Amino acid sequence: MDASPREASFAGLVIHQGAPVSRRNEELLVRALGRGNRGIQMQRCQQAVFVQAGVRVAHRGAPFVASSRLDDRPWMSERAGGDNEYIRDQFEARGDAGIADLLGAFAFAHWDEPRRTLTLARDCLGQRALFFHVGQGFVAFASHLATLLALPDVPRELDERLLANFLALNHREREATFYRGICRVPSRTVVRITDKGVVQRHYWNPDFEAKSPCSTEADYIARARELFDRATARTLRETPRVAIRLSGGLDSSAIAATAARLGGCEVACYTGVPPADLDVQPRPGWYLDERGKVEALARLYPTLNINFIEPHGAHRRQSDPTRFFADVPVASRNVSNLGWFAQIDDALAAHGHRVGFNGSLGNMTLSWDGRFSLAVQMQKGRLLSLLADARAIARNTKNSVPRVLAAEGVMPLLPPFLQRAIGRMRGFAEEDVSPFSLLRRDVVDDLDLRGQWREDGFDPLYRSRGTSARLRAHQIFDQSQFSRDIVAMRSATDGLEWRSAYNDRELIEFSLAVPETLFRRKGIPRWFARQIFADRLPPEILHETRRGAQAPNWFESLDARKPIIVAEVERLASSRLASRLIDLERLKRLVTEWPSDAREAQARELEYRLALDRAVHLGQFIRWVEGGNG
Numbered sequence: 001m002d003a004s005p006r007e008a009s010f011a012g013l014v015i016h017q018g019a020p021v022s023r024r025n026e027e028l029l030v031r032a033l034g035r036g037n038r039g040i041q042m043q044r045c046q047q048a049v050f051v052q053a054g055v056r057v058a059h060r061g062a063p064f065v066a067s068s069r070l071d072d073r074p075w076m077s078e079r080a081g082g083d084n085e086y087i088r089d090q091f092e093a094r095g096d097a098g099i100a101d102l103l104g105a106f107a108f109a110h111w112d113e114p115r116r117t118l119t120l121a122r123d124c125l126g127q128r129a130l131f132f133h134v135g136q137g138f139v140a141f142a143s144h145l146a147t148l149l150a151l152p153d154v155p156r157e158l159d160e161r162l163l164a165n166f167l168a169l170n171h172r173e174r175e176a177t178f179y180r181g182i183c184r185v186p187s188r189t190v191v192r193i194t195d196k197g198v199v200q201r202h203y204w205n206p207d208f209e210a211k212s213p214c215s216t217e218a219d220y221i222a223r224a225r226e227l228f229d230r231a232t233a234r235t236l237r238e239t240p241r242v243a244i245r246l247s248g249g250l251d252s253s254a255i256a257a258t259a260a261r262l263g264g265c266e267v268a269c270y271t272g273v274p275p276a277d278l279d280v281q282p283r284p285g286w287y288l289d290e291r292g293k294v295e296a297l298a299r300l301y302p303t304l305n306i307n308f309i310e311p312h313g314a315h316r317r318q319s320d321p322t323r324f325f326a327d328v329p330v331a332s333r334n335v336s337n338l339g340w341f342a343q344i345d346d347a348l349a350a351h352g353h354r355v356g357f358n359g360s361l362g363n364m365t366l367s368w369d370g371r372f373s374l375a376v377q378m379q380k381g382r383l384l385s386l387l388a389d390a391r392a393i394a395r396n397t398k399n400s401v402p403r404v405l406a407a408e409g410v411m412p413l414l415p416p417f418l419q420r421a422i423g424r425m426r427g428f429a430e431e432d433v434s435p436f437s438l439l440r441r442d443v444v445d446d447l448d449l450r451g452q453w454r455e456d457g458f459d460p461l462y463r464s465r466g467t468s469a470r471l472r473a474h475q476i477f478d479q480s481q482f483s484r485d486i487v488a489m490r491s492a493t494d495g496l497e498w499r500s501a502y503n504d505r506e507l508i509e510f511s512l513a514v515p516e517t518l519f520r521r522k523g524i525p526r527w528f529a530r531q532i533f534a535d536r537l538p539p540e541i542l543h544e545t546r547r548g549a550q551a552p553n554w555f556e557s558l559d560a561r562k563p564i565i566v567a568e569v570e571r572l573a574s575s576r577l578a579s580r581l582i583d584l585e586r587l588k589r590l591v592t593e594w595p596s597d598a599r600e601a602q603a604r605e606l607e608y609r610l611a612l613d614r615a616v617h618l619g620q621f622i623r624w625v626e627g628g629n630g
């Protein structure tokens with residue numbers, strides 16, 4: 001079995017000009033990687049030094065380090081060098097084509113001394129992290145951002161534009177990190193660095209013109225079941241104890257059911273449920289408590305070991321985020337979810353689990369909601385089925401048929417400038433992030449962020465545009481690179497690796513080729529997934545059309561942190577960067593108007609759960625980087 005991300009951390013230094021790598025630089029690199037790691041090994045040549053923690057490195061040929069878990073060939077773990085050795089062989093023999101054929105999680109670095117070329121690469125979903133800094137005559141890289149930041153010649157200056165976009169929820173940046181001069185290797189990307197510069201490109205792209213994989217509806221359902229069973233079995237490889245972060249939704253429930261059907265391992269499920277005294281009403285179309293659905297699943301599969309976790313108050317990662325920043329030196333997008341899931345993950349860790357499963361990417365693959373189905377029928381002139389489906393959607397959503405046709409049949413087909421014009425005519429504040437963000441308006445103007453948002457394709461109103469396959473492919477492979485970094489780095493620091501059957505690239509490629517009209521039928525979203533999983537899920541899950549609320553006790557958590565937030569608001573004024581980005585006057589006003597209970601807070605959820613909590617958290621992160629945490 002290959003090592004976990006924690007045990008396979010790596011870093012390196014390449015000198016492009018001047019003297020060879022000095023002993024001092026070797027020592028600095030080992031010291032930076034060595035914190036929390038054991039068994040540091042080193043590979044040296046004249047201009048490069050690579051260090052790796054935990055795994056045995058084959059000292060042959062070019063320096064090479066990697067962190068990996070490949071899913072496509074079970075026999076690879078029996079090779080002397082395991083998955084890492086296989087990756088080296090594939091890359092050295094076939095270059096980018098060899099990387100493209102790898103299925104699973106990996107990041108690696110390779111130094112070609114004769115060609116003076118450093119190659120860095122990352123898997124298609126960014127399940128392993130990799131960062132680099134190009135300095136004056138040298139390149140430093142590491143699989144964890146904290147390792148790179150520990151090197152004395154690597155800058156720690158924050159990037160104002162990146163932080164502003166973070167507050168605005170524009171997460172479309174692929175290469176730049178929060179730190180000026182430090183880049184990530186994005187998912188499905190190979191980066192080559194020489195003394196002439198940096199060149200990067202995708203080594204693999206989905207084929208949007210691929211031939212339809214099936215001819216009938218029944219064939220699509222059968223093929224989806226086959227691929228899902230195979231993907232689940234792959235992710236379970238050499239994992240005798242399985243922990244699943246389970247909800248009452250289709251995605252994680254299908255993984256738990258399939259793992260139970262496959263057998264061969266112990267399956268423990270961990271489900272967050274709201275506190276018994278939670279006094280809030282769910283929003284229309286949502287539900288708060290997963291317990292009933294999970295219990296129905298357990299009745300079908302008695303071998304599942306069900307654990308209900310009732311998160312209370314604030315987790316230490318929320319009340320003292322400096323611990324979080326020390327492990328993962330970036331800010332978190334959703335602080336309420338951070339605390340909710342951290343309390344669930346604590347239970348996994350307490351029970352000794354090293355691998356956790358979740359339903360990540362399910363809603364972008366097999367359980368896609370089919371929101372473009374009317375637009376596809378409109379585009380292809382299928383007027384009778386278009387009208388029938390529009391009527392069904394209107395009944396289910398309590399909207400009029402003309403409104404449904406306009407919103408879902410016509411609008412997605414319009415170019416962005418027409419969508420913006422129609423939005424202005426209807427009175428929407430174009431490109432206004434203030435409902436969910438405390439980003440200062442003058443910063444938006446000074447940095448010309450609206451121009452960047454149009455160029456990036458970021459829409460603060462989150463309107464559906466383009467085609468289903470391309471939108472989902474962007475979400476699956478490219479969106480929110482910093483969130484992928486957080487998951488990968490936390491796996492390395494916590495020793496708990498997260499997996500999902502929906503991350504399987506063969507399954508993803510298949511789902512992108514499924515006709516959009518299969519995903520929604522008769523106005524029922526996720527129709528395709530309901531057919532796929534009808535052979536393994538109970539009716540309570542299969543026929544639920546509402547969505548489960550994450551962190552339903554978010555105000556309880558926020559209210560428990562009120563004294564910390566009040567104190568932090570005063571401190572933020574002393575930070576030039578925090579006060580430049582965050583609307584402190586509005587923040588103070590929100591603190592003054594603090595809701596009296598959860599019901600009152602629910603009516604202002606965007607302001608408090610999103611805008612206030614994220615702004616305070618980002619301010620704490622800025623002060624942590626600046627060293628002002630007193």
